[in-house]
Amino acid sequence: MERALVIQNLTKAYDKEPVLKELNLEVPTGNIFGLIGPNGAGKSTLIGILTGLLSYDQGFVEIDGMPYSAENEVEIKKRVASVLQPPLLFENFTSYEFISYVCDMYKVSNHDLDERISSLMEYFEIEEFAQVKTKQLSSGSRKKLAFCAAILTDPKLLFLDEPFESVDVISIGRMKNVIRRLKGKGTTIFITSHILEVVENLCDDIAILHKGKILAYLDSESRRELEKDSNLSEIFEQYIESGVDNEDRLSWL
Numbered sequence: 001m002e003r004a005l006v007i008q009n010l011t012k013a014y015d016k017e018p019v020l021k022e023l024n025l026e027v028p029t030g031n032i033f034g035l036i037g038p039n040g041a042g043k044s045t046l047i048g049i050l051t052g053l054l055s056y057d058q059g060f061v062e063i064d065g066m067p068y069s070a071e072n073e074v075e076i077k078k079r080v081a082s083v084l085q086p087p088l089l090f091e092n093f094t095s096y097e098f099i100s101y102v103c104d105m106y107k108v109s110n111h112d113l114d115e116r117i118s119s120l121m122e123y124f125e126i127e128e129f130a131q132v133k134t135k136q137l138s139s140g141s142r143k144k145l146a147f148c149a150a151i152l153t154d155p156k157l158l159f160l161d162e163p164f165e166s167v168d169v170i171s172i173g174r175m176k177n178v179i180r181r182l183k184g185k186g187t188t189i190f191i192t193s194h195i196l197e198v199v200e201n202l203c204d205d206i207a208i209l210h211k212g213k214i215l216a217y218l219d220s221e222s223r224r225e226l227e228k229d230s231n232l233s234e235i236f237e238q239y240i241e242s243g244v245d246n247e248d249r250l251s252w253l
């Protein structure tokens with residue numbers, strides 16, 4: 001099986017406080033992969049490392065068959081796009097300038113690029129903000145703008161950190177539609193989200209990250225088995241809460 005992403009023994013600490021602890025993970029090419037985990041589990045840190053924004057202390061990372069190294073960094077970055085949490089926008093650019101800038105940076109050269117930009121902005125109902133500075137956009141519109149820009153670069157691997165947060169249900173439905181189309185083109189999509197109903201219904205494989213380690217990897221077969229009896233929220237809760245009686249701590253309430 002081809003793998004878009006291979007991570008071995010990845011370790012990262014902030015001020016000597018370990019956050020990712022010898023983490024191992026492999027994501028098959030073309031998968032819509034969901035990474036879920038409680039607050040502080042290390043999801044954004046992992047995406048920060050995989051998108052080259054954060055350094056790591058130890059371990060091995062391979063993206064689209066290329067080991068992460070100074071030598072491969074530019075080539076890897078060409079193949080990867082992301083929507084981060086919070087999204088990284090240039091605050092004094094208008095929405096249109098931001099999208100055009102990202103397309104320039106990735107050297108997107110489709111002859112119909114302007115039409116693609118307009119149709120995507122219309123689809124996500126942000127075309128009226130084309131000439132508005134990004135710092136004036138609502139948080140949902142910022143997410144949608146970052147998403148549109150990432151899609152236009154036609155990445156082989158797309159990282160989406162909390163893409164649905166602050167986004168209305170209609171737009172979430174449209175994002176899901178676009179993500180499924182990208183999968184149809186062979187793109188691998190790596191999503192983190194706390195909205196487990198969306199993850200459950202959109203993702204192929206799902207991994208649970210807890211305290212800097214992968215606690216469970218649920219591929220389609222294990223999901224089929226587990227989801228006979230429980231939904232994803234229940235499965236998640238069972239993994240995270242197993243052996244812990246947190247209710248005891250609230251006995252005073």
Ligand SMILES: Nc1ncnc2c1ncn2[C@@H]1O[C@H](COP(=O)(O)OP(=O)(O)OP(=O)(O)O)[C@@H](O)[C@H]1O
Binds near residue numbers: 019041043044
């Ligand atoms: N810049 C930083 N400096 C120090 N500690 C940090 C920094 N960024 C994150 N952390 C810590 O690292 C841990 C993992 O944070 P991270 O944001 O990766 O988790 P997360 O799974 O994305 O959480 P959430 O679901 O709440 O967004 C947390 O304990 C957090 O406080």
